[in-house]
Amino acid sequence: MNDMRKIERDANMTDTKITARGVNVYYGDTHAIKDVNIEITDKTVTAFIGPSGCGKSTFLRCLNRMNDTIDICRVTGEIRIDDQDINHKSVDPVQLRAQVGMVFQKPNPFPKSIYDNIAYGPRIHGLAKSKVELDEIVEKSLRRGAIWDEVKDRLDEPGTGLSGGQQQRLCIARAIATEPEVLLMDEPCSALDPIATAQVEELIDELHRDYSVVIVTHSMQQAARVSQKTAFFHLGNLVEFNDTSEIFTNPTDTRTESYITGRIG
Amino acid sequence: MTDITNAPAGPRKATSTELVAASLKRRRRKQMRLQWIGLGAISIAFLMLFILVASLVSTGWQAFTQTHLTLEVYVDPEEIPEERLPRGGFDDALAASLGQMLPGVDMSDRATARAVEGILSNGAQFELRDRVVSDPSLIGQSVTMTVPVSDPYDQLNKGLIERATPEVNRRVKDNEIAWFDTLAENGAISKPFNFGLFANADSRFPELAGLKGALVGSFWALLTCFVISFPLGIGAAIYLEEFAPKNKLSDFIEVNINNLAAVPSVVFGLLALAVFIGWFGLPRSAPFVGGLTLALMTMPTIIIATRAALKAVPPSIREAALGLGASKQQVVFQHVLPLAMPGILTGTIIGLAQALGETAPLLLIGMNAFITSAASSPFDSSTALPTQIFIWADSPERGFVSRTSAAILVLLGFLVMMNAVAIYLRQKFERKW
Ligand SMILES: Nc1ncnc2c1ncn2[C@@H]1O[C@H](COP(=O)(O)OP(=O)(O)OP(=O)(O)O)[C@@H](O)[C@H]1O
Ligand SMILES: [Mg+2]
Numbered sequence: 001m002n003d004m005r006k007i008e009r010d011a012n013m014t015d016t017k018i019t020a021r022g023v024n025v026y027y028g029d030t031h032a033i034k035d036v037n038i039e040i041t042d043k044t045v046t047a048f049i050g051p052s053g054c055g056k057s058t059f060l061r062c063l064n065r066m067n068d069t070i071d072i073c074r075v076t077g078e079i080r081i082d083d084q085d086i087n088h089k090s091v092d093p094v095q096l097r098a099q100v101g102m103v104f105q106k107p108n109p110f111p112k113s114i115y116d117n118i119a120y121g122p123r124i125h126g127l128a129k130s131k132v133e134l135d136e137i138v139e140k141s142l143r144r145g146a147i148w149d150e151v152k153d154r155l156d157e158p159g160t161g162l163s164g165g166q167q168q169r170l171c172i173a174r175a176i177a178t179e180p181e182v183l184l185m186d187e188p189c190s191a192l193d194p195i196a197t198a199q200v201e202e203l204i205d206e207l208h209r210d211y212s213v214v215i216v217t218h219s220m221q222q223a224a225r226v227s228q229k230t231a232f233f234h235l236g237n238l239v240e241f242n243d244t245s246e247i248f249t250n251p252t253d254t255r256t257e258s259y260i261t262g263r264i265g
Numbered sequence: 266m267t268d269i270t271n272a273p274a275g276p277r278k279a280t281s282t283e284l285v286a287a288s289l290k291r292r293r294r295k296q297m298r299l300q301w302i303g304l305g306a307i308s309i310a311f312l313m314l315f316i317l318v319a320s321l322v323s324t325g326w327q328a329f330t331q332t333h334l335t336l337e338v339y340v341d342p343e344e345i346p347e348e349r350l351p352r353g354g355f356d357d358a359l360a361a362s363l364g365q366m367l368p369g370v371d372m373s374d375r376a377t378a379r380a381v382e383g384i385l386s387n388g389a390q391f392e393l394r395d396r397v398v399s400d401p402s403l404i405g406q407s408v409t410m411t412v413p414v415s416d417p418y419d420q421l422n423k424g425l426i427e428r429a430t431p432e433v434n435r436r437v438k439d440n441e442i443a444w445f446d447t448l449a450e451n452g453a454i455s456k457p458f459n460f461g462l463f464a465n466a467d468s469r470f471p472e473l474a475g476l477k478g479a480l481v482g483s484f485w486a487l488l489t490c491f492v493i494s495f496p497l498g499i500g501a502a503i504y505l506e507e508f509a510p511k512n513k514l515s516d517f518i519e520v521n522i523n524n525l526a527a528v529p530s531v532v533f534g535l536l537a538l539a540v541f542i543g544w545f546g547l548p549r550s551a552p553f554v555g556g557l558t559l560a561l562m563t564m565p566t567i568i569i570a571t572r573a574a575l576k577a578v579p580p581s582i583r584e585a586a587l588g589l590g591a592s593k594q595q596v597v598f599q600h601v602l603p604l605a606m607p608g609i610l611t612g613t614i615i616g617l618a619q620a621l622g623e624t625a626p627l628l629l630i631g632m633n634a635f636i637t638s639a640a641s642s643p644f645d646s647s648t649a650l651p652t653q654i655f656i657w658a659d660s661p662e663r664g665f666v667s668r669t670s671a672a673i674l675v676l677l678g679f680l681v682m683m684n685a686v687a688i689y690l691r692q693k694f695e696r697k698w
Binding site: 095124 | 581583
């Protein structure tokens with residue numbers, strides 16, 4: 001079973017989903033991301049690791065142009081998804097974000113019912129033709145978000161009334177309800193207990209067969225467990241990017257080595 | 266604390282626990298002091314409010330009742346022939362009826378008859394006329410009617426004219442008091458709730474004057490104000506807060522809106538006089554123009570309240586919606602605005618409450634005219650509650666003193682009601698989640 005998956009994985013690791021060339025990000029005068037080049041492969045899990053404040057979230061937000069919403073933020077360089085320059089003026093960020101979903105660092109459910117939280121994306125994008133179809137999408141998403149059993153009896157209660165960990169899984173379910181091609185996850189497990197974490201990791205493992213998943217994490221173990229590729233950021237630089245096994249067993253840069261052995265961070 | 270100096274082993278550093286304990290005492294004292302100051306401030310505010318309301322109630326409560334006289338009037342066909350309606354000797358009919366109730370008064374003397382007639386309000390004859398005109402079959406029959414007495418007798422009945430005052434200084438003479446007492450002994454005098462205070466428009470005669478015109482005028486003015494300032498204010502706030510580029514121009518607009526909110530209202534009145542009445546030729550004294558003027562003043566309040574409410578919506582909600590691929594406009598209208606609604610409504614109602622009490626601009630556009638009928642459209646001449654108070658406060662008749670206080674109480678009642686609605690709406694919308 002595991003071997004099967006490994007073969008499948010290797011087979012899929014050929015085509016590139018996202019290409020970033022010379023990306024720089026500035027917050028006013030702060031240079032947060034410095035000349036980053038990276039190729040993110042389709043149908044893989046890519047982990048971003050690095051000390052706090054090194055720019056992992058910032059770079060992640062470049063991939064669905066969420067940085068557009070910050071007035072002082074300026075992004076230069078080229079980012080291509082499926083060979084389409086996402087910063088080109090012909091690209092509508094609204095459409096891009098339907099294609100590239102995101103789970104945020106802090107759980108942020110809408111102050112609406114659990115059902116409406118999940119159904120919102122499919123509704124605005126017109127993914128469901130009927131109420132029955134929408135119900136199906138909601139149930140499927142909640143199941144994949146590993147939260148269905150906890151909320152199935154109270155779908156019309158507010159999403160904000162859930163515990164922090166449940167909220168985060170609700171947000172994951174909400175993000176996958178729109179069937180994005182790329183899923184960006186910014187520390188999705190920081191508010192979760194080990195059981196929920198394991199469930200989310202299982203979900204990620206399952207998702208990457210259809211989607212590209214980019215996950216920011218502070219947990220080396222998590223990066224090692226779920227990802228095939230790992231990128232190490234330090235002070236806005238992409239220091240090292242390689243197969244996860246290589247990064248953890250055989251890092252080429254001394255900074256990477258110090259970080260994963262716990263000497264900087 | 267004293268350990269530091271008393272310690273035998275010479276000076277040693279106080280431990281942080283000791284330092285915290287020492288500072289804790291100081292911090293507690295500070296907090297207590299602050300609490301007492303706060304409590305004192307609230308007490309003073311409450312005392313002032315109590316004094317205000319108490320003084321208004323003590324003078325105003327009398328205006329909520331009105332002395333009435335019940336009398337039986339013979340509609341004499343000789344005095345009031347059907348073919349001359351609506352004209353006829355209605356006052357003479359009333360005088361005759363009064364004469365019968367006051368035996369021993371020589372009604373053939375013109376002066377005495379005039380004085381006796383003065384017991385009744387001037388409005389009594391019109392009431393009789395209206396009844397007869399609407400039902401001419403009453404001619405030749407006796408009609409029982411309860412009509413307001415004139416202001417001096419009302420004052421006398423309410424004890425506001427002291428019987429102990431020497432006759433020369435008294436507006437009701439000794440013989441008039443005697444008539445009144447006779448009527449009272451016969452049980453003709455009553456003091457019911459003064460429905461006229463709400464059902465009548467303004468009048469020169471205090472016993473007939475009511476707030477209907479002012480209430481209707483204020484209603485039209487506030488409606489106009491709301492219909493204009495609410496959508497415009499919210500629209501402007503949404504644009505400025507959510508869509509406008511942040512640059513010099515938007516800063517300039519923001520500063521000006523804040524300034525606008527601080528402009529004295531009389532200036533808005535002058536502006537309205539020059540622009541709405543002078544240039545556009547809108548009618549003077551019309552609640553519509555009043556509403557436009559009040560809208561100018563309310564809009565900055567609504568804009569500021571709306572922007573504050575929009576700003577208070579957590580950015581994570583916007584991010585969540587944007588991250589799902591909602592457009593800017595969907596984010597604003599489906600997520601931000603519903604969450605900001607309680608704040609917006611509260612701000613709007615407070616703005617409208619301010620507008621309701623605003624006097625100066627209405628004086629300038631002529632809403633302090635003497636108008637004896639309620640406006641039937643926002644373009645008719647009318648007064649408003651605050652200007653009505655202004656007019657009555659200026660009137661020499663004694664009866665207007667208590668009516669002024671009563672009108673202020675009515676105005677305060679409306680303000681309290683509006684604020685209650687604001688609180689209710691806020692809670693109702695917030696209770697959702
Ligand atoms: N909205 C912002 N305005 C200004 N500076 C910002 C903003 N967001 C991030 N920064 C700066 O950009 C740099 C990178 O921040 P970022 O949030 O990407 O770090 P991170 O790697 O995600 O850290 P963490 O692991 O703590 O989440 C930091 O120095 C931060 O101060
Ligand atoms: Mg981060």
